[in-house]
Amino acid sequence: MALFADDTLLYSSSIRITAAVKKLQRQIDIVQPWLNQWRITINPSKTTTILFTNKHTNDTPKIKIQNTPIKWSPSIKYLGFHIDKKLCFAKHIKNTINKAKATAYILYPLINKKSRLSLNTKIYIYKTYIRPVITYASPAWASNISKSSWSKLESIQARTLRTISNQPWFVRNQTIRNSAKIQTIKEEITKSIEKYKTNIISSHFKHISNIAQRLTVNYAIQNKPINFI
DSSP, rough: OOEEETTOOOOOOSSSHHHHHHHHHHHHHHHHHHHHTTOOOOOOGGGOOOOOSSOOTOOOOOOOEEEEEEEEEEEEETTTTEETTTTTOOOHHHHHHHHHHHHHHHHHHHHHHOOOOHHHHHHHHHIIIIIIHHHHHHHHHHTTTTHHHHHHHHHHHHHHHHHHHHHOSSSOHHHHHHHHHHOHHHHHHHHHHHHHHHHHHHHSSHHHHHHOOOOOOOOOOOSSSOOOO
């Protein structure tokens, strides 16, 4: 079980799909009497199940909550980001790009070339409101996304910085970034991952610091799934 605020996640794993499903169903059956005792009702229509596998899942038994079968979903939204069954995070990247574009559109009156704000202020607005949308929860997904997804994320930043700096098309993106003293999205996320690792390792809570022992020494962005020992 994983808990965050009022969000509850039950999960299980096995080399066999049927075994993982049975374990998950057992967890739900164990939790149900406690929920009944405290008069907490689970809404099956707001509950989502997902199976992480490359195997065919057409015949996989459905999880039941209060005798209501729950359909297996190809992706779920958990704590603000989308997780797909193959862990390639394509849907999350698409959603991130749309949110970043929407945020930039809202802030356009402040960051366009006619704005009276200084260049430093415009860059600060970008760092505060737009870049966090692009990099949200990146330690969880950065190692798994494709090269094309990286290019799309970098493109969002490049277009926004070009708008802010009011530079013509022939000025290189790298030149604009250097002038604004801004790293690439990949560099920014890599820095975030290193900070995340340090926080885990140095945590005073043993159950958190123990996570570091499961991670490989080289937890870098490699466009492949994170390896566990």
